[in-house]
Amino acid sequence: MLLINGKTTSEQIKSEIAQRVAEIKKEGGKIPHLAAILVGNDGASQTYVGAKVKSCQQVGFESTLVRLEETVTEEELLKAVADINENPEIDGLIVQLPLPKHISVEKVTNKIKPEKDVDGFTPSNVGRMTLGWPSYVAATPYGIVELLKRYDIETSGKHCVVIGRSHIVGSPMSILMARNEYPGNCTVTLTHSRTKNLPEITKTADILIVAIGKPEFVTAEMVKEGATVIDVGIHRIADESKKSGFRLIGDVKFDEVAAKASAITPVPGGVGPMTIASLLYNTLLAAEGKIYSK
Ligand code: NAP
Numbered sequence: 001m002l003l004i005n006g007k008t009t010s011e012q013i014k015s016e017i018a019q020r021v022a023e024i025k026k027e028g029g030k031i032p033h034l035a036a037i038l039v040g041n042d043g044a045s046q047t048y049v050g051a052k053v054k055s056c057q058q059v060g061f062e063s064t065l066v067r068l069e070e071t072v073t074e075e076e077l078l079k080a081v082a083d084i085n086e087n088p089e090i091d092g093l094i095v096q097l098p099l100p101k102h103i104s105v106e107k108v109t110n111k112i113k114p115e116k117d118v119d120g121f122t123p124s125n126v127g128r129m130t131l132g133w134p135s136y137v138a139a140t141p142y143g144i145v146e147l148l149k150r151y152d153i154e155t156s157g158k159h160c161v162v163i164g165r166s167h168i169v170g171s172p173m174s175i176l177m178a179r180n181e182y183p184g185n186c187t188v189t190l191t192h193s194r195t196k197n198l199p200e201i202t203k204t205a206d207i208l209i210v211a212i213g214k215p216e217f218v219t220a221e222m223v224k225e226g227a228t229v230i231d232v233g234i235h236r237i238a239d240e241s242k243k244s245g246f247r248l249i250g251d252v253k254f255d256e257v258a259a260k261a262s263a264i265t266p267v268p269g270g271v272g273p274m275t276i277a278s279l280l281y282n283t284l285l286a287a288e289g290k291i292y293s294k
Helices: 006-026 043-059 074-086 105-111 123-131 139-150 170-178 198-202 254-258 271-287
Strands: 033-039 062-068 092-095 159-163 187-191 207-210 228-231 235-238 246-249
Touching (some): 006 271, 033 043, 033 074, 033 271, 043 062, 074 092, 092 271, 123 170, 139 170, 159 170, 159 198, 170 187, 170 207, 228 254
Parallel strands (some): 033 092, 207 228
Antiparallel strands (some): 235 246
């Protein structure tokens, strides 16, 4: 069984990015700059944004964190996005989700200039990704594609089953796996909460990508012998034996599924670390004008 190590791979990608930043510096070019907008005091969001900012420092990027109160109006948030859109110093912008209920995620996402949308969430980038045009691909699906590539997982002609159809993971994942390129060329089945006979379907998957958001939902009997299993889920569960008082588990029952799979991502240390590496990579692409020319 091959353990697909996202931690090592993400460190490798970050070191490749850091190397490119060093070259840019030497050439006297502009250092990539990522801005993040964080609204409110949600603990998980603060942790995610903190990790993104820290990773920027690690690879030599500039970063700006704009913190806004939970009570910020939609208009004020749209203005903050517009300011960053117009700031030539900033190459990439992310608005950390979720947003407070009184703010329209659609309006805010749509306000981000596609050229700076390094999360790949705007209609323009989703449309371009779907058409197979150059685009920023959402960080989590992009990270998974990169893992499949770097671990040389054969995808052509395989049956890929995706569990979950969210806009940020399952849906783009299904499109990427069906593309006419590597990794891709799969026959894809996209499943969701209305899918009937889910285990019958998952048992036919050569590649099973799980983004359901339910702890240890996928068990050994749902998986075909020799499948590649990608676990996107992240859940904190109480564990008194840990100093932190919790541990992380995924959407897949790791031990029993690993015994059947030919390759599998662990949680933690699988898909999670790849998400930040992909965001940094998209920011580098933005700074160098590789998707939209400058
Ligand atoms: P989400 O928006 O909650 O979507 C979950 C999907 O699962 C929905 O499409 C839902 O179907 C489907 N589903 C729910 N119950 C089901 C069932 N019984 N059978 C089949 N499908 C079912 O989740 P998400 O944002 O994609 O995230 C999924 C997981 O990945 C979460 O644990 C999240 O924390 C994690 N995540 C991790 C990363 C990372 O960097 N590693 C990034 C993003 C998310 P309906 O559409 O019909 O409701």
